[in-house]
Amino acid sequence: MTPLADNSGLTVTAAVIGLGSMGMGMALSMRRAGLDVVGYDITPAAVDRFVAEGGRGASSPADAAKNADIVVSVVVNGAQTEAVLFGPHGIAATMKAGAVFISSATMDPAVARDLAGRAETLGLHYLDAPISGGAAKAALGELTIMASGSRQAFDAARPGLDAMAGKVYELGDAAGTGAAFKMINQLLAGVHIAAACEAISFAAKQGLDLDKVYEVITASAGNSWMFENRVPHVLTGDYTPLSSIEIFVKDLGIVQDMARSERYPAPLAAAALQMYLAAAGAGMGRDDDSSLARLYAKLSGAELPGSNEKPQSL
Amino acid sequence: MTPLADNSGLTVTAAVIGLGSMGMGMALSMRRAGLDVVGYDITPAAVDRFVAEGGRGASSPADAAKNADIVVSVVVNGAQTEAVLFGPHGIAATMKAGAVFISSATMDPAVARDLAGRAETLGLHYLDAPISGGAAKAALGELTIMASGSRQAFDAARPGLDAMAGKVYELGDAAGTGAAFKMINQLLAGVHIAAACEAISFAAKQGLDLDKVYEVITASAGNSWMFENRVPHVLTGDYTPLSSIEIFVKDLGIVQDMARSERYPAPLAAAALQMYLAAAGAGMGRDDDSSLARLYAKLSGAELPGSNEKPQSL
Numbered sequence: 001m002t003p004l005a006d007n008s009g010l011t012v013t014a015a016v017i018g019l020g021s022m023g024m025g026m027a028l029s030m031r032r033a034g035l036d037v038v039g040y041d042i043t044p045a046a047v048d049r050f051v052a053e054g055g056r057g058a059s060s061p062a063d064a065a066k067n068a069d070i071v072v073s074v075v076v077n078g079a080q081t082e083a084v085l086f087g088p089h090g091i092a093a094t095m096k097a098g099a100v101f102i103s104s105a106t107m108d109p110a111v112a113r114d115l116a117g118r119a120e121t122l123g124l125h126y127l128d129a130p131i132s133g134g135a136a137k138a139a140l141g142e143l144t145i146m147a148s149g150s151r152q153a154f155d156a157a158r159p160g161l162d163a164m165a166g167k168v169y170e171l172g173d174a175a176g177t178g179a180a181f182k183m184i185n186q187l188l189a190g191v192h193i194a195a196a197c198e199a200i201s202f203a204a205k206q207g208l209d210l211d212k213v214y215e216v217i218t219a220s221a222g223n224s225w226m227f228e229n230r231v232p233h234v235l236t237g238d239y240t241p242l243s244s245i246e247i248f249v250k251d252l253g254i255v256q257d258m259a260r261s262e263r264y265p266a267p268l269a270a271a272a273l274q275m276y277l278a279a280a281g282a283g284m285g286r287d288d289d290s291s292l293a294r295l296y297a298k299l300s301g302a303e304l305p306g307s308n309e310k311p312q313s314l
Numbered sequence: 315m316t317p318l319a320d321n322s323g324l325t326v327t328a329a330v331i332g333l334g335s336m337g338m339g340m341a342l343s344m345r346r347a348g349l350d351v352v353g354y355d356i357t358p359a360a361v362d363r364f365v366a367e368g369g370r371g372a373s374s375p376a377d378a379a380k381n382a383d384i385v386v387s388v389v390v391n392g393a394q395t396e397a398v399l400f401g402p403h404g405i406a407a408t409m410k411a412g413a414v415f416i417s418s419a420t421m422d423p424a425v426a427r428d429l430a431g432r433a434e435t436l437g438l439h440y441l442d443a444p445i446s447g448g449a450a451k452a453a454l455g456e457l458t459i460m461a462s463g464s465r466q467a468f469d470a471a472r473p474g475l476d477a478m479a480g481k482v483y484e485l486g487d488a489a490g491t492g493a494a495f496k497m498i499n500q501l502l503a504g505v506h507i508a509a510a511c512e513a514i515s516f517a518a519k520q521g522l523d524l525d526k527v528y529e530v531i532t533a534s535a536g537n538s539w540m541f542e543n544r545v546p547h548v549l550t551g552d553y554t555p556l557s558s559i560e561i562f563v564k565d566l567g568i569v570q571d572m573a574r575s576e577r578y579p580a581p582l583a584a585a586a587l588q589m590y591l592a593a594a595g596a597g598m599g600r601d602d603d604s605s606l607a608r609l610y611a612k613l614s615g616a617e618l619p620g621s622n623e624k625p626q627s628l
Contacts, residue, residue: 001368004591016391082602088316109520110566122563132534132535133535143531144534146530160324167533167606169526169529169530171523171526171530172523177522179386180517180520180522181522181526181527181530182388182525184513184514184522184531184536185518185530185531185534185535185536186511186518186536187509187513187516187536188509188513188531188536188537188541189511189535189536190592191505191509191582192506192509192536192538193344194511195501195502195506195582196502198501198505198580198581198582198583199498199501199502199576202498202501202573202578202580203494203498205578206423206494206576208491208494208495208498209485212483212485212495213495213498215483216483216485216495216499217498217499219481220446220458220499220539221446221447221499221503221539221543222498222500222501222502222503222536222539222540223508223537223539223541224502224506224537224540224541225534225535225537225538226535226536226538227502227538229535234470235583259516260522262519263614263615264515264516264519264610264614265610265613265614266512266516267507267512267585267588267589268508268509268512268582268586268589269512269586271581271582271584271585272582272584274581275582289574296578298581299579300576300577300578300579301577303576
């Protein structure tokens with residue numbers, strides 16, 4: 001494979017910090033596109049897997065990032081992103097001048113603005129670039145990326161974005177806007193999963209044919225992307241985590257913090273968050289987010305396929 | 315036009331009780347299909363409109379229904395449906411033996427079961443047949459009908475169903491099942507409209523480009539049929555009622571009554587209902603259901619197109 005080169009003919013080097021299901025797919029997508037990719041994860045086995053797939057491994061975030069033109073951070077939240085950049089062994093101090101930090105974690109827009117400001121003070125570019133699409137799209141290099149940042153940040157990030165994304169929304173020149181768009185999506189996604197689980201378990205409580213409910217609703221005005229995608233997990237009783245209850249404990253928690261800080265009432269998001277908290281408290285935190293249906297069944301006596309089985313995370 | 319005939323070669327006569335935007339479209343669709351259609355509405359002007367379109371008018375529900383093979387009831391709720399059938403001038407006593415009563419109103423499944431049982435005792439057929447699709451689909455004869463009832467009820471209703479519906483879901487042989495499916499759809503529809511309004515106004519509060527939010531969300535996992543359909547009303551500031559706030563005060567009220575009676579917790583539906591109640595209390599009850607966005611704006615200071623205008627219903 002001919003390595004991908006920048007305008008001056010040099011190979012573009014990318015570092016990926018965080019090789020979970022999303023980060024691994026993003027790292028491999030960049031490799032497929034010809035970038036020189038070095039990966040780091042706090043779990044050595046994840047680095048080993050990346051090396052087995054032909055990538056280069058690193059022993060620390062700073063080690064991964066030191067020669068990179070592009071650093072993609074695929075960690076869990078704003079606090080971990082801050083630690084990657086500015087923690088005790090943070091990479092901001094050792095990244096190449098003019099390199100770009102692409103931040104993929106879902107976080108409060110105010111945190112994104114703060115991190116971007118501090119990185120830019122050190123001569124780095126910062127792209128606020130939350131991702132959407134799940135592990136399957138990450139593996140295919142077909143993620144949706146909701147990005148905002150300076151023109152220079154976009155330009156420096158371009159080879160990585162082209163390799164990782166099927167669609168890049170360019171949402172403005174200030175960090176924080178990408179994060180805000182992602183939070184609007186997460187508010188809706190979290191509420192819609194809870195509504196789907198409330199509705200399908202209510203149908204079960206009434207003894208309706210649930211396959212028929214799925215058929216009718218997906219063809220009706222009550223449909224949502226999440227109803228269509230998650231209810232099949234409930235109908236088969238398969239709560240293997242594709243996205244977990246804890247993800248929405250986190251993301252609707254950020255929505256609540258933002259809304260409280262902005263004096264914005266968000267009663268739907270608040271009601272949904274309580275249900276995710278209850279599911280996590282009942283031991284289903286690491287199970288698929290459609291486990292909310294099992295919680296409703298448990299609370300009401302509704303009978304769902306597999307609803308009497310133990311949570312997989314226990 | 316050759317009149318539509320039944321198996322014995324006689325023209326099928328249908329009565330429509332309730333000539334609002336849905337009933338008028340359903341009556342005209344049956345006329346187009348060749349049925350002999352007589353219409354009644356509590357508002358004489360609606361009957362006049364139907365006559366001007368070539369239909370026959372009636373002076374009372376009993377007058378409309380007395381020779382009908384098919385009676386389609388398109389009133390607001392279960393109480394009005396009961397009054398049509400069993401009120402002081404109710405039609406159940408004077409309908410032809412073997413005729414079918416098609417009930418389109420959204421109602422508690424227990425009410426549908428009760429009405430069906432009482433009608434069947436009098437030798438009538440009862441089809442529990444809530445509708446979905448809105449006035450435009452009603453006018454085109456392309457409604458979705460969620461129907462349950464006896465084989466004889468379906469058989470007797472067939473010429474009417476074929477004329478009014480693009481899709482008829484046959485959901486079982488007992489009245490109540492159609493109503494239950496409709497309530498599941500209304501739970502989701504009501505929650506999704508509230509979530510869409512909560513999210514788009516939250517985006518406005520943060521100063522995001524709302525057209526861009528619409529573009530990104532409708533292509534993302536946060537999408538719903540209602541987000542896609544209703545948010546354009548908010549973006550243009552046009553709250554002309556296509557479906558009103560009061561419709562969801564009613565329908566989520568039924569969901570809450572059902573859920574309470576069945577000991578089923580429905581916190582998402584409950585949170586959404588409170589917002590519809592607040593919007594109605596603030597004077598927007600007859601405005602479009604997307605007026606929830608104006609309520610969120612009013613509560614939070616978010617600026618939406620047209621959000622400072624007076625409700626159209628005042």
